[in-house]
Amino acid sequence: MLLVESTFAIVAEPNRRKILGLLLSSDRSVGELERELRLPQPSVSKHLRVLREAGFVEARVEAQRRVYRLRPEPLMELDAWLVPFRRFWSKHVDALERHLDKQASSKKGTKR
Amino acid sequence: MLLVESTFAIVAEPNRRKILGLLLSSDRSVGELERELRLPQPSVSKHLRVLREAGFVEARVEAQRRVYRLRPEPLMELDAWLVPFRRFWSKHVDALERHLDKQASSKKGTKR
DNA sequence: GCTTCGTATGCCTTGACAGGAATATGCGTC
């Protein structure tokens, strides 16, 4: 069966992050996720299983469909891990502003 | 050569998280990390290389040693990804409390 | 210039997933 994957390993998978992002705005069935992500259905089901077993999502049965919804706890764990690092970089405000400037300018298409 | 690994994949590795945690309190040489983590030296060097190439750390040369120090940017990226999820769970965690407090703005209609 | 210390790199093996295809299960409809 599936081995112990940390919270971090689970969100390391790009398609799983996309699933979480979609569920952020609203609950979705497997078929909806399948279409929006343009992934084969077995792939979606497998990712959902990983997410479900790790507590990221839960499913409710609705007729023949399973509608998945987001659960906050695992991502809160991830967030908690970041806390001491946030304290660290808040001491480096200059670096922070440089970083945000770069991001903003690259979004606007302004080359450095 | 090493392939491009996402920020997420990089922190998914437990030993790398330990390295980041140690560098949080103070800069450290490879040998210090090696002893504190009880890892073989090549392993430490390899993890440091991954972290360095992804911008998590940088090294300064000090005589024969290389002293590594933390850089905030990549973890800030990770933090940025979490922002919308924080908004999500803040609606859920203290939903009850907020419900009572928000009676003043009764016209808002904040249900889905 | 040889040795030693500190660190990096190369090679190899192993294991964990992700992806694809086929198949199974489960529910609703007729």
Add this chain to the structure above:
DNA sequence: GACGCATATTCCTGTCAAGGCATACGAAGC
């Protein structure tokens, strides 16, 4: 109860990264 739709599971395969080991490299001291 056969069929069809929605989802889950199984099997197989390829890939890629971590770990172990040996070795290379570079600086410093003798």
